[in-house]
Amino acid sequence: MTALLTILILLSITVAIWQMVKIFDLANANTENSQIATDKDNRVNGYLMMAFLAFIYIITIVCFVYWGDLPLMSNAASEHGPGLDALMIVSMVIIFIVQTITQFLLHYFAFKYKGEKGKKALFYADNDKLEFIWTIIPVIVLAGLIIYGLFTWSDIMNFEEEEDALIVELYAQQFNWKARYAGEDNVLGMSNVRLIDIDRANILGLDESDPNAQDDVIATELHLPVGRQVIFKMRSQDVLHSAYMPHFRAQMNCVPGMVTQFAFTPTITTAEMRQTPEMIDKVANINRIRTEKSKKLAEKGEEPLERYEFDYLLLCNKICGKSHYNMQMKIIVESEEEYQAWMKEQQLFKNSLVQN
């Protein structure tokens, strides 16, 4: 209903403006009507250019004030996260400066040099020195950014496997995630989708004869011990998916037919993250919004929304079909002891098979 009303309002505004333009045209009917800009048009549009510059600046400020806390750009929960955020901030600052200056020059010149009858423009076609300056400045700035970026990238992607690293397989299928832990031996058992046997509950296609597979653990929640490097091996059984873990600044596609990988070390447990001031604010804000939505729902006689509590998430971030929008898995970062306790409760692969 809201949408319909909005559209009706928009339509009436359109009609109104169209009528105004018609009136304007009629008023000008007897004067010059060549549809080419006159001095008056130049003046009006020149001032509008300045107004538009103000609009760009205002919308920038508004965006930063209201949505500039960028919860997923600060408060990174992985070891490489803060370094990546720093690169992001440096890039943003450079962009901000260039944007502010160039938009000013563009719109201010448009305003300042608005056309007048009888005035003549400056015949100024070339200046090698200027061309050189604005070639070399971007070269220097970009060289810096490229080098900085490549070091950051290489640190993240060319990781060294630490001794106590945890190996976890992220397994994607339309439309859910599974996590497979390597177990005591920390070696994932061999697998291939051709070995999937639904009747025996071998849902990830593990090689039942592989000794390494016997102690593997398959879970629907991703539990990670804090402070330990996790090496993810990604697999997909059907279409492309992308394992996106924004809080950890981690993402990698899951590609059928191959294994991709990504590694990071979680640094903040779920419980700690919930207690950070930024997160407390964010969650309070979200719950305020949810309470209001619930009120509306209650009026319609529908179920109210649940209260939100923060959890890390793994999202699918590559279009994968109908329920792409709801392909997620909860991530829980906890202390080593909690993690071990949780792991003890899990069923080993060899015990999970249905015997027949």
Place this chain on the structure above:
Amino acid sequence: MSAHADTHAHDDHGHHHHKETFITKYIFSQDHKMIAKQYLITGTIMGVIGVIMSMLMRMQIAWPEEPNVIFEALLGKWAPDGVMDADIYLALVTIHGTIMVFFVLTAGLSGTFSNLLIPLQCGARDMASGFLNMVSYWLFFVSSVFMVLSFFVEAGPAAAGWTIYPPLSALPMAQGGSGAGMTLWLVSMAIFIASSLLGSLNYIVTIINLRTKGMSMTRLPLTIWAFFITAVIGVISFPVLLSAALMLIMDRSFGTSFFLSDIFIQGEVLHYQGGSPVLFEHLFWFLGHPEVYIVILPAMGLVSEIIATNARKPIFGYRAMIASILAIAFLSTIVWGHHMFISGMNPFLGSVFTFTTLLIAIPSAVKAFNWITTIWKGNIQFNTAMLFSIAFVSTFITGGLTGIILGDSALDINVHDTYFVVAHFHLVMGISALYGMFAGIYHWYPKMFKRMMNKNLGYVHFWVTSVCAYGVFFPMHFIGMAGLPRRYYTNSNFPLFDDVSNVNVIITVFALIGGVFQLVFLWNFFYNIFYGKKTVQNPWRSTTLEWTAPIKHIHGNWEGEIPHVYRWSYDYSKPGHDEDFVPQNVPLKEGEEELHH
């Protein structure tokens, strides 16, 4: 009958072509001016469809739970009781992208203005091959029909995103749209590519061979340079997409495994083995990335021309502008991997592509600064075309700058496929190219339709569009930086993103206003074809050759001899001349030096 750049006597034009029928004149025309209009009108119709789709998507994102009578009216069985189906949302995403990128901003923009301006600005009687030109348009028309038809197949149109990555696009059981809808998509694109190649070859040959006497390459307007290089990139990269499409067709229908391997879906193992979806990504983006320059370069050419004309100043740094077009074109073919940083390819490749990608910022910066310097100390005439051109520079800068973030492999890890990307490419290639197209239409409308568009309607159209474009895409960066993935049918399954739901409502309101206001343009465009004020021969007091041709369209463009060219195309406000422009066909005065640019 021949519409070739003919060599026969020119004074008999009036008698030569009087046997024209309705069909040869308006439908199967071989005249480049008529073909340009056909491209423009087909592109406009496709544009209307694409924009309506985006408005439907925006309404769904802003108000996901609410039934909407518009959905019910327009989507029929895909919106039972007015609630949009998740499959059709993805179909809208896919077809909107395909239509806007290929049918509007490639064929509609480049097809229209390359056809209109290449012969007229080079001083040729027509394209090198009028027949191929006609075939090119009709192939485009047929491919448009196929694309639109895909909305009427049982299981819905293609819905795998405009990038149609397999296996999603290859397996009918993976989603409804991957059945007949995807077949139509592939057929449509294959025909489209054929059309595009025929067009591009024609443009290249015409520009190289049919320039009038005196029109050296360094006297060409930047529009022609842009069309020329665009056509070259098209010829290099479009065939690669065609091969990818053919291989995908074979995987789908003939059991090959180019892109597929080890798949278990819907309870069964498929036979495919040994292929790789990553290969498809490489092939797709080898076209896909140059494609964004195929879209933006013609817009840059049009804008350069319009800015110079309306600032009454020569374009600043003519040679640097050409050099930057060449640099952008070259780099555009070696940066495709920046779409694939996290596709699973070797991280070293990521480093290489980061390097080449960020280099593109250099020629882009040169262009932006040259445009700004062109308007400096100008005598700016704010015709609607000029407004759109300035706005083009503005959105190109805003959108281009965030490319520094996305092109950086490390930063891409976190913003890849979020709304940050959507905001970036809509500003830098979507909105910018659209502005280039609008600018071109407002500027060359008198040339095409012999009548003027209404300037006040143009101003209203421009200012509302301009405010709405920023209103839509500027805040979108911020929801992207909050981590919101694109292509989600609804965000209500993620309470994490509840605090950006109000941003989505604001964006949608701007999008709806902006979308509805395009009606002002459509009215202005179609009404004035028939009832507009008649134009004078050179309304914008421009220097280029097309304005020396008579208002009335004739085959062969000029009665009598084709004008000769004595100077470059940017002699605006040249000292020593009374007028503030000197057309290219005016000989140098005694003692006048041709500017050595």
